[in-house]
Amino acid sequence: MRRRVLFVVSTVLLLAIVAVAVTSQLTARREFDRVMNARAAAEMDAAAATLRRDLRARLDNFQSVVVGADGRIIAANPPSLAGAALQFLPDGISVHDNRDGQMVTIELHGNAYPIHDANGRRIATAYRRAY
Numbered sequence: 637m638r639r640r641v642l643f644v645v646s647t648v649l650l651l652a653i654v655a656v657a658v659t660s661q662l663t664a665r666r667e668f669d670r671v672m673n674a675r676a677a678a679e680m681d682a683a684a685a686t687l688r689r690d691l692r693a694r695l696d697n698f699q700s701v702v703v704g705a706d707g708r709i710i711a712a713n714p715p716s717l718a719g720a721a722l723q724f725l726p727d728g729i730s731v732h733d734n735r736d737g738q739m740v741t742i743e744l745h746g747n748a749y750p751i752h753d754a755n756g757r758r759i760a761t762a763y764r765r766a767y
Contacts (some may be wrong), residue, residue: 699742700764701731702751710760717742729763 702711720733728745744763
């Protein structure tokens with residue numbers, strides 16, 4: 637009888653130890669995965685911020701204009717170019733802008749993209765600065 641009680645207690649104790657070990661391992665794995673996912677998310681956020689900053693820098697420096705059929709600027713990037721004076725060149729345009737009392741000239745050679753209406757008539761031309 638004594639052996640039987642000792643066997644039952646030992647078995648219960650062994651099962652309890654195994655259950656604690658399995659639970660500990662699962663908890664440790666779950667916590668490790670959580671930490672690694674948080675780290676990966678932080679790295680992805682940092683990479684996305686870097687990409688956004690680089691893209692913003694490129695867009696801020698991007699210069700383009702859309703010239704209507706009447707020869708006036710109808711859209712520009714940066715918007716301050718919208719009121720600039722144009723000079724048509726054989727292979728593009730020259731934009732003369734007076735920013736803060738300082739004359740700025742931007743030449744957009746080549747990279748001209750015609751814009752047509754539904755009937756195929758040319759209604760504007762988009763020019764962008766080549767880098």
